Amino acid sequence: MFALVDCDSFFASCEQIFRPDLRGKPIVVLSNNDGCIVARNRQAKALQVPDLVAYFKVKQLLEKQQIEVFSSNYELYGDISARVMDRLQDFATDMEIYSIDEAFLLLPDLNIDDTNASQNSNAYWQYGRTIKKTIWKDIRVPVSVGIGATKTLAKLASHIAKQSLRCQGVCAIVNLPRWQKVFSRIPVKKIWGIGRKYASRLQADHIYSVWQLLNCNPKTIQRRYSVNLERTVEELNGIPCYGLEKEIPDKQQIISSRSFGKKITELEPLQQAISQYASRACQKLRTQNALATTINVFIQTSRFEEDYYAPALSIKLPCPTNDTRTIIHFARQAVWQLYKPHRRYAKAGVAITEIISRTPQQLDFLAPVQSSHSENLMQVLDTINQRSGSGTAFFLAQGIQQKWKMNRFMKSPSYTTRWLDLPCIMIR
């Protein structure tokens, strides 16, 4: 049996750990730059605060309802997540960390009588309750637990666990026929793997509820929709199509992008921002010991304004590399080409779209290779940032960070050409 353990409104719950006075009160957490709402606790949802809505649109509502608002703190959330995952290990024979706030657990055999479905279901429910109580007791994070024979059923169970108060945060789907009534009332779009588009196509075919989809012929579904949806139908019937994915696979692409707090119209700040993203992407690249062969650079004005301008440029690198300076160089060049003046840029980013692993064979094959000087410099950079916090060591191309006064550099006419790949270390 699989269990899906899902932290309840995770970011909000993390904030509450340090603000126990806010327990039972409505709170929301905002995205980067406080752009929009990314997490709401149960009380905030009850007050009709919508998800992923622009902050400015609901600011008044939030103030009127006295809803506490937090800027996001991803380092903190990562830390709490690691503690939750660590604790969950004790309850599983195997485990997959699915996202920052979710994990699939393969449950141990509970040694129960297979012929007695209701006893069976109760045993799993009790087990789920123990998980929930333990995580709350040890870490003060509320979780929901869904249990089922497949990942899709476990997901569905966790949805039911969150919806119904009677579940007390835990739902075990053991004997499918008993769930006909409940499944008939749940719309298909609540199923893992079914989004807006599939839901409306299914609706056009008069398939509305989970129970209806469960009773469809998988092969028909495959022909009419896709193999994925066919697998979903199988999984709903308790036939596993997906196992635990234990190993974290190396990323096939790495994206680093941000919306700006304030719109940018000038070229240089845009290039500094791009340099910043290029640097982050390279850092991620090096942690998986890989090299980039192609990057994609994009800049965008706001989608919400007229005359939306969102060009992108894909660049094949002359040789595979993970040297921040090289990627910065090409990324800046791309921005220079894409840039048009008199526009208000709202967002930019760098994506490393083609990645190769840095195996010895690859390096032999792919000459010329990075110099050892480059390797050493990147290692020093990463080590400093690991030990002293990210952003401690960087390149001048990324712009002068924090409160640094580097007027002499910045005002020099040759600043952009001569010192761009100069490494800098910030002294705190």
Place this chain on the structure above:
DNA sequence: TCTGGGGTCCTAGGACCC
């Protein structure tokens, strides 16, 4: 004035070859 930041997989269609 202010509107997230990541990812994966599948499929259809075009280019090209025999």
Place this chain on the structure above:
DNA sequence: TCTGGGGTCCTAGGACCC
């Protein structure tokens, strides 16, 4: 010049997830 089938590879776009 037109007609035909079978196959692979690549890419863009669509759909989904958190």
